[in-house]
Amino acid sequence: MATILNRTQTFATNGTVTAAGLHNLIDDTGIYAGLITTQTELTTVGTADQILIAVGGVSDTGAPRRATVQNLFDDALSVGTYTGLNLSGAITYGTATGNRTVSTSATITTGTIPNLTSGTTTSTAATITNGTLTTALISTLTAGTTTGTAGIFTSGTITGLNSTAGTIATLNSTTGTIGNLSTTLAGDLTISQGTATLATSGATAGTYGSVTAIPFITVDAKGRITSATTGTFSSTPPANSVTFNTLSTSTTEADNVAKRTAKAWVNFNGTGTPAIRSDFNVSSITDHGTGDQSVNFDAAFSDSNYCAVIGFEQVDAVSSTMAAGIKTMSTSSVRIKCERSSGGDEDLQFLCLAAFSL
Amino acid sequence: MNKIIIYDNGVGVSVIYPSPNWNGTLEELATKDVPAGRPYKIVDVSEVPSDRTFRNAWEYQE
Numbered sequence: 001m002a003t004i005l006n007r008t009q010t011f012a013t014n015g016t017v018t019a020a021g022l023h024n025l026i027d028d029t030g031i032y033a034g035l036i037t038t039q040t041e042l043t044t045v046g047t048a049d050q051i052l053i054a055v056g057g058v059s060d061t062g063a064p065r066r067a068t069v070q071n072l073f074d075d076a077l078s079v080g081t082y083t084g085l086n087l088s089g090a091i092t093y094g095t096a097t098g099n100r101t102v103s104t105s106a107t108i109t110t111g112t113i114p115n116l117t118s119g120t121t122t123s124t125a126a127t128i129t130n131g132t133l134t135t136a137l138i139s140t141l142t143a144g145t146t147t148g149t150a151g152i153f154t155s156g157t158i159t160g161l162n163s164t165a166g167t168i169a170t171l172n173s174t175t176g177t178i179g180n181l182s183t184t185l186a187g188d189l190t191i192s193q194g195t196a197t198l199a200t201s202g203a204t205a206g207t208y209g210s211v212t213a214i215p216f217i218t219v220d221a222k223g224r225i226t227s228a229t230t231g232t233f234s235s236t237p238p239a240n241s242v243t244f245n246t247l248s249t250s251t252t253e254a255d256n257v258a259k260r261t262a263k264a265w266v267n268f269n270g271t272g273t274p275a276i277r278s279d280f281n282v283s284s285i286t287d288h289g290t291g292d293q294s295v296n297f298d299a300a301f302s303d304s305n306y307c308a309v310i311g312f313e314q315v316d317a318v319s320s321t322m323a324a325g326i327k328t329m330s331t332s333s334v335r336i337k338c339e340r341s342s343g344g345d346e347d348l349q350f351l352c353l354a355a356f357s358l
Numbered sequence: 359m360n361k362i363i364i365y366d367n368g369v370g371v372s373v374i375y376p377s378p379n380w381n382g383t384l385e386e387l388a389t390k391d392v393p394a395g396r397p398y399k400i401v402d403v404s405e406v407p408s409d410r411t412f413r414n415a416w417e418y419q420e
Contacts, residue, residue, distance in 0.1 A: 266377075272408045276377045283380050284363075284391050287373040289414045296391040298377070333391075347410055 045069050188222075202226045258358075263306070264297050265354040270338070270347040291338035291345030292327070295353050300332040306357035308334045313350035322346060362406065363388050365398035366418035373406055 009024045011017055042049070047070035055065050185191065188199040201224040208215035208228045218227035237243055248258035264281035268274060274287050286294040312324045321341035328335040334353060338346050361384055363374040374391055376384065384400045392398045397420065407416075 268375075272410065273403060273406065274373070274375050276375065279377050279379060282377050284374045284376045284387060286391065287375065287413075288367060289370060289372075290410060296374075298380075345414075347413075 203228045259356075261356070262354040263301065263357055264295075264299075265352070266295050267350065267352045268293075268295075269349050270351050271349050274347075286333075288335070289345070291347055292335070293338075293351070294333045294335040296333045297331075297355070301355070301357050302331070303357075304329050304331055306355050308353060308355045310336060311352040311354075312338065312348045314348075322348070324348065324351065360403050361400055362403050363392060363398050363400055364406065364418060365392045365396045367393075367396065370414060371416045371418040 009021055011021060047068065049069050050066045051069070051072070052064040053067050053072070190197050190199070201220070203225045206228070208217070208230050210230070212232060213230040214233050216227075216229045216231055217225055220226050246252075246255045248256065250256045253259075262280070264279075266276060266279035266282040266285070268276040268279075268285050270287070270291075270293055274285060274293065276282065276285060281298045282295055283298040284296045286296060288294065306329075308326055308329060310324050310326065312322065314322050322338065323341060324336055324338045326334055327337040334355065336351065336353065338348050338351070340346050362376070363384060364371055365374070365388075374387065376387055380387060388398050388400070397418070
């Protein structure tokens with residue numbers, strides 16, 4: 001420490017030094033601010049460097065105390081409330097511990113805040129442009145707060161997040177809506193700008209299968225079609241298959257069903273106004289007179305060697321035994337005659353005919 | 359079908375009642391089922407009596 005004496009107090013050579021003169025000399029002793037400005041400025045300050053500091057609570061007559069830079073910041077940053085704190089530079093010294101309250105206008109441009117509580121971040125004016133929040137609860141985070149590209153939230157809870165751009169490496173959330181989200185997922189789904197896209201499964205988009213091609217489809221455990229191709233199939237049935245030709249024209253007796261089915265049949269009413277109830281391969285019936293009707297085939301038989309079978313139901317009004325038989329046969333029709341056993345022709349309500357042929 | 363075909367069978371009249379499954383016209387049916395050379399007419403079914411007591415006495419008239 002340097003001092004400047006009161007140079008207006010002078011003593012003559014070999015003169016008398018009085019007590020008053022000495023007091024006068026000492027009383028005027030002081031430290032001038034200008035003296036500090038004349039000192040060489042330290043461009044860097046080490047943690048072991050020392051400064052003089054007036055200890056609070058000690059009277060003005062007390063001597064200043066020396067303190068290291070480390071002690072100064074350890075104590076100053078570990079306690080206290082800074083209502084107008086504006087941290088515009090990097091917090092590079094040490095690790096801040098303890099509780100701190102940063103005012104609503106504070107700006108933290110660079111640094112690490114290991115534990116950020118909700119109360120610290122409720123202000124909309126709080127801006128963290130570059131830093132790391134290792135544990136935090138941010139009740140409402142606005143877009144402007146998160147524009148810093150180096151902003152990293154390693155863990156914590158963000159109850160409301162509004163952002164137009166940025167990357168969230170790991171997001172754990174049980175509720176809420178995330179709009180316009182772009183992220184890379186490990187599974188089969190990607191999300192870009194709010195649009196979800198399924199990964200391609202390996203199948204080529206298209207239509208598979210036709211009347212001449214059958215599709216071959218591979219499905220994975222997730223139900224996705226991973227492969228789709230087509231293959232032709234033969235119109236020639238395998239040996240011993242049941243086919244129309246086998247059933248209808250086969251010379252093998254055991255196969256030929258056509259021989260066992262009627263090529264024409266009819267059920268009609270021969271009384272009143274005659275009418276066909278149901279038929280197959282019958283074009284019409286012809287009423288020639290009482291008990292005299294013909295069954296006309298739609299498709300004629302190839303010859304007249306077919307077998308015509310007649311059936312009928314006796315009407316209630318007719319008490320005598322009835323008979324119905326074939327009167328004539330041709331390739332195109334069968335004429336039926338119905339008579340009572342006691343004599344006389346009779347119209348029948350139910351008259352049936354079936355015809356079989358090769 | 360309300361139309362039927364009647365034709366002269368030489369000794370009386372025959373009446374053709376089409377099958378409900380007949381898909382052609384009555385003219386086509388007549389060509390197929392009326393004996394060749396026989397005159398015929400296509401008439402409404404109501405023109406033929408449903409009382410067949412004297413069925414064998416019916417006559418064909420042009």
